[in-house]
Amino acid sequence: MAVQILKEKYAQPIRTFKLGATAEEGGTRCCSLAIGGEGTLPFQHYEGVNPNKPIVAMEVNTMIDLDWNENLKNAIGAQYIGNPTEWAKYVKEVGADAIYLKLDSADPDKGNDSPEKCAQLTKDVLAACDLPVIVAGSGNSEVDEEVLMAVADATKGENLLIGFAETEHYKSLVAACLGNGHGIIARSPLDINICKQLNILISEMNMPLERIVIDPLVSSVGYGIEYAYSIMERGRIGALTxxxxLSMPMIATVGFESWRQKEAWSNTEDFPQWGEQADRGPAWEAVTAAACLQGGVDILCMRHPVAIKSIKRQIDALMVK
Amino acid sequence: MKIIGERVNGMFLDIREGIQKRDPQALIDWAKKQEELGSDWIDLNAGPACANEAERVEAMKWMVEVVQPVTKLPLALDSTNYDAIEAGLELIDDARIADTLINSVPCEQEKMDRVFAMAAKFGCKVVCLTMDAKGVPQEADSRVALAMELVANADMAGVASDDLYIDPLILPCNVAQFHAPEVLKALAQIKTLADPAPNTVLGLSNVSQKSPDRSLINRTYLAMGAACGLDAVIADPCDDALMEVAATTEILLNKKIYADSYVKVYREKNL
Structure with a gap:
């Protein structure tokens, strides 16, 4: 007797966000990427549709004195540090799907670039590389509001994805994204209730739900990724049912989370039993990304070229039906 | 908790006059208002507006024609005259027919044969009453036995168990107090009758007939019913306190993920 495969029937798919606009769509990108759209849990092809591949966005950071791990900087190419436009061109060489432009130089302690300067840097990056672009502020909420508004205004029509909106300050960013046709990243601190509430608050400002991408603020392998997974899973099942x-695609800043852990950056000499740091670092990042994919993350923001290439191979394998 | 908005009913004077004079304004206003306040269906019932059965058919057709274009919600066609319901179903647009409710059929063979065949033909849903020609039973077990018969008859006609909304019939607590706990017991058991489980529904306002504080009784019983497996109520979505309780039951039964604005989300179907 044939085994009957039980399948879940879900009520609705995840919404589809369009990242990047081509010339026909009013932008200058080489392509427009459909993000999300899943009709089932990640890669359960037998049960429902997974129409769009998860994408990898490679981080380009605007800070000149970037205090990243030496091996990581060398793997990217030391010449790109402090040169975001050249770095952006390299993103395409690595084979990433998009650029994750991190405006760390806007932070008063890390460069104090003005909103105008940041808007110009963003435009330079857009001119240097035609991949779709995700932009994030410095993380300093005192300056990010004005910086991101300037960026959003200067890039109207490019369908960027801009972050981060948080419950404490989201209104000006929503207004800027809404008026300029961009998507918005809604970030909540690993809390499904705040995540949902923030999405409601953003939608109350008339932002279409299709233009919100959830950042659940995942952690790295070894630092509570299991909890992050459970939050993503709960949100995704809630959305599908x-x-x-909660029915939005998800984004995760995997590179940032992985590379701040000592397992990724500690010297080989200090922890010889952990193996070569040059291999261990990208492995830590790739494994974290792999866990995020299983939680339903649609956009992985990553740093190390080897980790990016490795996770892209895994995505291709997972997408085979 | 799904809400079948009860206000477009000829027992209300404005609706009765509207039907009799074929003046659509009151029906349109109430349909829109109930949608805005968080209904999942708009119930259409001519009630005492019609003097004879022929009029019921015409009244139902007119009500569907008036209400369907002004709401995105599916309709619940509420009549004891099945010719009227069938005439109404003919007018429902394709996109909404699968969610349309026939309201209702009791556990009487002839009526079940007619209604389930109609539901199978149109592909719509049915409210089933756990009563037969003898009336409403007192005990939970008798209600459940009738529910089983309804499920079995629906199945034979090709209507799936999850297209049924079984109503174990609550009676006014001021005169028939005994029924309230029996209905709760019946609700829980009805959910175990078939796989997929049938849906359950109550004509909620009935529990408080002729009592002074109807809203209090209604919303208390709603919460108790929800805990026993109640899926939908025919109720007044203008009752804010009731709607707040309905929203809260979904949180406390872990059916919806909590957010501070959960009441607003419950009432706004586009969220």
Missing amino acids: GDKT
Whole structure:
């Protein structure tokens, strides 16, 4: 007797966000990437559709004195540090799907670039490389509001994805994204209730739900990724079973989270039993990304070229039906 | 908790006059208002507006024609006259027919044969009453036995168990107090009758007939019913306190993920 495969029937798919606009769509990108759209849990092809591949966005950072791990900087190419436009061109060489432009230089302690300067840097990056672009502020909420508004205004029509909106300050960013046709990253601190509430608050400003991408603020392998997974899973099941306010694609800043852990950056000499740091670092990043994919993350923001190439191979394998 | 908005009913004077004079304004206003306040269906019932059965058919057609274009919600066609319901179903647009409710059929063979065949033909859903020609039973077990018969008859006609909304019939607590706990017991058991489980529904306002504080009784019973497996109620979505309780039951039963604005989300179907 044939075994009957039980399948879940879900009420609705995840919404599809369009990242980047081509010339026909009013932008200058080489392509427009469809993000999300899953009709089932990640890669359960037998049960429902997974129409769009998860994408990898490679980080380009604007800070000149970047205090990243030496091996990581060398793997990217030391010549790109402090030169975001050249770095952006390299993103395409690595084979990443998009650029994750991190405006760390806007932070008063890390370069104090003005909003105008940041807007210009963003335009330079857009001119240097035609991949779709995700932009994030410095993380300093005192300056990010004005910086991101300037960036959003200067890039109207490019369908960027801009972050981060948080419950404490989201209004000006929503307004800027709304008026300029960009998507917005809604970030909540590993808390599904705040995640949902923030999406509601953003939608109350008339932002279409299709233009919100959730950042659940995942952690790295070794630092509570299991908890992050459970939050992503709960949100995704809630969305598939009918919760419209959670039915958005997800983004994760995997590079940032992985490379701040000592398992990624500690010297080989200090922890010889952990193996070569040059291999261990990208492995830590790639494994974290792999866990995020299983939680339903649609956009992986990553740093190390080897980790990026490795996770892209895994995505291709996972997408085979 | 799904809400079948009860206000477009000829027992209300404005609706009765609207039907009799074929003046659509009151029906349109109430349909829109109930949608805005968080209904999942708009119930259409001519009630005492019609003097004879022939009029019921015409009244139902007119009500569907008036209400369907002004709401995105599916309709619940509420009549004891099945010719009227069938005439109404003919007018429902394709996109909404699968969610349309026939309201209702009791556990009487002839009526079940007619209604389930109609539901199978149109592909719509049915409210089933756990009563037969003898009336409403007192005990939970008798209600459940009738529910089983309804499920079995629906199945034979090709209507799936999850297209049924079984109503174990609550009676006014001021005169028939005994029924309230029996209905709760019946709700829980009805959910175990078939796989997929049938849906359950109550004509909620009935529990508080002729009591002074109806809203209090209604919303208390709603919460108790929800805990026993109640899926939908025919109720007044203008009752804010009731709607707040309905929203809260979904949180406390872990059916919806909590957010501070959960009541607003519950009432706004586009969220």
